[in-house]
Amino acid sequence: MPTKEITINMTKVRTSYIGSLFSIFLFSSLLIATSFSNAQSIEEQQPISDPVTDYMNAIDNVEAEYSAYSPELSDLYLGLGKSLYSRQEYSEARQAFQRGMQIERVNKGLDSLSQSPYLLSIADTESFMGNWDNSQKALENLYSINTKAYGQNDIRLLPVLDKMLDFYLNSYDERTASGGYANLVISEQIGSKIYNIMLDDMPLDSPDAPARYRRLGSLQYFIANHIKQHGEPSESGVSFSTGGSARRSDATTSHMHFRRGKMALQKVVESVVQQEDSTERDQAIAVAELGDWYLVFGQRFSAAEAYQLAYDVLETAEQPELARAELFEQPRAINFSLDTPPDNNKTPADQLEVSVTISAYGVPQDIEVLGDTENLSKEQLGSLRRQVSGQRFRPKLLDGKAEAAPHIVFYDLPAPKG
Secondary structure, three states: OOHHHHHHHHHHHHHHHHHHHHHHHHHHHHHHHHHHHHHHHHHHHOOOOOHHHHHHHHHHHHHHHOOOOOOHHHHHHHHHHHHHHHOOOHHHHHHHHHHHHHHHHHHHOOOOHHHHHHHHHHHHHHHHOOOHHHHHHHHHHHHHHHHHHHOOOOHHHHHHHHHHHHHHHHOHHHOOHHHHHHHHHHHHHHHHHHHHHHHHHOOOOOOOHHHHHHHHHHHHHHHHHHHHHHOOOOOOOOOOOOOOOOOOOOOOOHHHHHHHHHHHHHHHHHHHHHOOOOOHHHHHHHHHHHHHHHHHOOOHHHHHHHHHHHHHHHHHOOOHHHHHHHHHOOOEEOOOOOOOOOOOOOOOOOEEEEEEEEOOOOOEEEEEEOOOOOOOOHHHHHHHHHHHHHOOEEOEEEOOEEEOEEEEEEEEOOOOOO
């Protein structure tokens, strides 16, 4: 065959081969695109997963394969209850928690500690339904099974007492003044139990001790402040069984809360001193907080002594004058909140700047709202002034002695009436 003819035939073969490859590539691309489109269509047709339905199906499967009291069911009922709770289906959630707890009791005993998460969830759910007595019963049951496991005064009770205290304090705002007071009566009894356990079983050098004692002091301030605002009912009708007398003493007054809070804050000072990494600054802050406590309860002489001691503690600190200026050169708002204290350095645009003079006794005077107040009503300005007047401050200290000083503070804009 001539060379020219062979070349022409080879060119035809090559062209035909390339065309076949292109056809295969095009077909494959169309097939992939069709498959992807079908997969998207199928995925879109799939129902969105519902946690409640998923838990109920899982429960049915376990019951069918094993039994109605299979140990695996308790966790499934806990998950079901939480899913129902998140949908605000509280009655159904309570039933799920109760069923899970019942399964725990059957498998692990009537006093099993594994019931704890169910009892806490039941208490929370009952509170959202307004069944406060049932919440209390669930928490008393929680306390009972823990004391049976550990005894009345074991340090291992602290975590469960913490959870119970959190419940009563967190639900305080959801209640009326009398209902909130009932929460505080129980909170105080729980706090007293925590305090006694710490005295017996928690060494002062424990890293947890300062924060725990501080919280107990703040609890007493919270209770005293409630009494100041709403008064103290002659008979609360509420008690919490922690092994002692359920009757509330008539001597429980704001002065009693002052004394209990003072004892807790004195323990803060002792425990801070005992900390392995404690600094003079840490110790000065703890002593100054005790001075703040005296001041807000009108114990001016004791406050002055505590402030002088806090000032003197820094004598041996690194750069003592700098430390003293940082802590005591300017007045500071006194805050015994149970929550995280606000950041006093923030000055957001939606806050009002207020000029005051803080007296040697921590009282705001010469209150003047700075900036544009044209958009504020007289009621809003009056509310702001009352808020500033009611605040107490740690005064400026010069050579350890309190003296009056000008100060700038920032407050949230008062909400308009109506």
